[in-house]
Amino acid sequence: MSYYRNSTTNSSATGISSAQGTEQDLMNDITINNPANDSISDIDFNPQQDFLFSSSSWDGTVRIWDVQQNGMPQCRAQYQHQAPVLTNRWSTDGTKVASAGCDNLVLLYDVMTQQQQQVGQHDMPVKSIRFVQCGPTSQSLLVSGSWDKTLRYWDLRQQQPAFTLQLAERVYDMDSKQKLLVVALAGKNVTVIDLNNPSQIFKQTTTPLKWQTRTVACHNEGNGFAIGSIEGRCAIQYIDQQEQRKSGFSFKCHRHQNKAPVGLNINSSSGTSTTNNNNRSSYVYSVNKICYHPIYGTFATAGGDGTFTFWDKDNRRRLKGYPSLKGPISAASFNRTGSIYAYAVSYDWSQGHMGNLPDYPNVIRLHAVKDEEVKGKKKT
Structure with a gap:
């Protein structure tokens, strides 16, 4: 059973839980063993091709993967940063990959010519990038968010940013759908930007969650976002205040009563133990990634407990969850049709560099998505 709490009225509602997935259900997931020499920080599918995706890693490498007809992914190309890569995204036409990270640089790689170029730079590491369509003409720009507390828009034909927005805090994550750009910052701050007027901040607010923000994802409709934190909690938010109240x-999610997930070492993972009023221990893990299904508008959460779960926000319902994969899930993404859910099982850096133990798994897995897992029911 999954429990929800309305963030405005504080009234509780109970969602209906479907069958829990088993390890047997995951046996057919395709596994890429040792896809990098360090943990995976991001995964992104090509918006034009179902079987082409990119991954970025703390080893400083961006790799481009091609899923062959036999189902086995092959590394088609790769290029290098001079420091850990924290984020990567495909261009809208699917011909180029942009990436950024701890070398403070934003690089662009052309898949056809295999040429890379620097297209942007910050004063501190870059945590997140997105290709966005701006203004009434839907001009295509690349936007990057950094720990230097700025958001910079890049016209790939120019060396200087088209414009820069000063933010209240460091960028932890951001996402965009349609003309909505949401930037999750340190200190639980959230900056909302209407891309019809990208040089201005539309709204500044704070997340209703108690602890540090980890991930954010915009609703497909472009009218709000889901945001997750290190406390094993997710919030569904809307831009319009009336819609938010409604x-x-x-x-709560990625929490386990009485014991940690089987095979996950509680001493070296992101989990923390708490005791409730009934003297029952709960192991609480970070929500590391939220991804929306591109067709149905349902979403997946992946966490430090090594599990992923599909949810229906419109009906406040848990659709299906899976058992722990014996290591944190650090990154995830749906392909453009929602038929594949890619997830990385690797260290999520929740315990700093001292927690990056040699025995941590480091794999990317591809899960074939079934309609019954992700298709929500229509409201009645």
Whole structure:
């Protein structure tokens, strides 16, 4: 059973839980063993081709993967940063990959010519990038968010940023759908930007969650976002205040009663133990990634407990969850049709560099998505 709490009224509602997935259900997931020499920080699918995706790693490498007809992915190309890569995204036409990270640089790689170029730079590491369509003409720009507390828009034909926005805090994550750009910052701050007027901040607010923000993902409709934190909690938010009062809520996830997930070492993972009023221990893990299904508008959460779960926000319902993969899930992404869910099982850096133990798994897995896992029911 999954429990939700309305973030405005504080009234509780109970969602209906479907069958829990088993390890047997995951046996057919395709595994890429040792896809990098360090943990995976990001995964992104090509928006034009179902079987082409990119991954970035703390080993400083961006790799481009091609899933062959036999189902086995092959590394088609790769290029290098001079420091850990934290984020990568495909261009809208699917011909180029942009990436950024701890070398403070934004690089662009052309898949056809295999040429890379620097297209941007910050004063501190770059945590997140997105290709966005701006203004009434839907001009294509690349936007980057950094720990230097700025958001910079890049016209790939120019060396200087088209414009820069000063932010209240460091960028932890950001996402965009349609003309909505949401930037999750340190200190639980959230900056909302209407891309019809990208040089101005539309709204500044704070997340209703108690602890540090980890991930954010915009609703497909471009009218709000889901945000997750290190406390094993997710909130569904809407830009319009009336819609927020009606439909906004938060819920607990990636938590386990009495014991840590089987095979996950509690002493070296992201989990923390708490005791409730009934003297029952709960192991609480970070929500590391939220991804929306591109067709149905349902979403997946992946966490430090090594599990991923599919949810229906419109009906406040848990659709299906899976057992722990014996290591944190650090990154995830749906392909453009939602038929594949890619997830990386690797260290999520929740315990700093001292927690990056040699025995941590380091794999990317591809899960064939079934409609019954991700298709929500229509509201009645």
